[in-house]
Amino acid sequence: MTDPGSLLRDHGLSVTAQRIAVLRAVAACPHGTADDIAESVKSEIGSISKQAVYNALGTLVEKGVLRRIQPAGSPALFENRIGDNHHHLICRACGKTVDIDCAVGKTPCLHASHHHGFHIEEAEVIYWGTCPECRTQA
Amino acid sequence: MTDPGSLLRDHGLSVTAQRIAVLRAVAACPHGTADDIAESVKSEIGSISKQAVYNALGTLVEKGVLRRIQPAGSPALFENRIGDNHHHLICRACGKTVDIDCAVGKTPCLHASHHHGFHIEEAEVIYWGTCPECRTQA
DNA sequence: GTAAAAATATTGACTTAGTCCATTTTTGAC
DNA sequence: GTCAAAAATGGACTAAGTCAATATTTTTAC
Incomplete structure (x- = not known):
């Protein structure tokens, strides 16, 4: 995987511990829900707010770094294969x-x-x- | 449209006023949400419980009478073109x-x-x- | 390196879409 | 008409996600 820090910078985003951890978490659990990712981030950096997870995922999807898929009857899933x-x-x-x-x-x-x-x-x-x-x- | 009553009977379902009204409502608003359909039904038969709408839609989708589409960022939509x-x-x-x-x-x-x-x-x-x-x- | 400005994170209340469950009503079969 | 099964009602509840005010961190400019 590209270094998360430069990946963020290249897209004009501030580099925060939360975003880096979210990127790592998505790489670690492909097709994970926002909740899966929050859990994974917590185990990596101790804690993160629900909102920060949604913000990070939303921004990263918007910038084309991540992809959101939203199948019927399931919460949204995220992946980094784009x-x-x-x-x-x-x-x-x-x-x-x-x-x-x-x-x-x-x-x-x-x-x-x-x-x-x-x-x-x-x-x-x-x-x-x-x-x-x-x-x-x- | 096929007569809603026979359509229900043909699929082994009891014929109820609510289901008939739901079928009519879906025909009247294609790509409507459960809520749109509930509103439309209310204007036709006066009242219906939220649960009856979900039950009817769910059963009808299951029997292949209706189709559910669930696009990202939107509640489920229903249509009768199948x-x-x-x-x-x-x-x-x-x-x-x-x-x-x-x-x-x-x-x-x-x-x-x-x-x-x-x-x-x-x-x-x-x-x-x-x-x-x-x-x-x- | 520091300080101000901008961006991001936190917290907690809130919203929306939908489910669960106990009870009542309606439907279909005899 | 009676009765069992199916469906509807009403109301509490849940899951996923948003909003908004405040606090913190990151970036930028010096």
Whole structure:
């Protein structure tokens, strides 16, 4: 991983212990919830306020350092794998989330047939299914 | 629209005034939130409990009569256009949601390159962009 | 290195979307 | 019409996240 300090500076952000710890936590738990990340940060630097976690995550998503995915029926998840146009495959039963490379392979990998005058920025794809473990149980 | 009563019976559900009104409300406001639907139902049959709205919507989604979409940063939306594999285009600025026919045209229109042993049931696509009105304002 | 300004963090109340549960009412089958 | 099962009601509750005032830290300018 790039040094978190320079990563922040490069995006014009102040370097704070909280933000560095949040970056580390996202790297450590990919597809983690805000809460997972808060827990992970606490175990690293002792304590952090809920608000600081949300602020940091929000700012970092805004600057394009992190990506937020928000699947139906789940709190938002965060990941640091960005810019490669990958998608997500989520288990309906247990919520397990894995990365999936884009089926087509380039960005944007999809084109809407009729865009209603919208300017389309991004195509987000979520595959829903059942993971091997949950399939065995059923 | 199919008669709501038979639609419910066909799916093995009891026919109640609340469910019929919910079906009508979803037809009347496509891409409405649970709250929009509750309001619409109230104006039709006078009153309904919040719980009945959630129960009805949940059951109907489960039976495949309605579809739930849950975009980031928005409460769940419901629609009755199902089975044609269409997708959604949402304005980041104002939240306006429109239907988009599948770019490829058949179900499932996408195939994950590596499915990690998952059984994939559905590919959900959300296009994010800016609608013509919001684009003019910016 | 210091001080002022700007940015960020803390705390705690608050909001929104939705769930849980005990009770009452309605529905469908005989 | 009766009765069991299904659904609706009402109200408390929870989870995820936002707001806003204050305190602290970081950055910038000297």
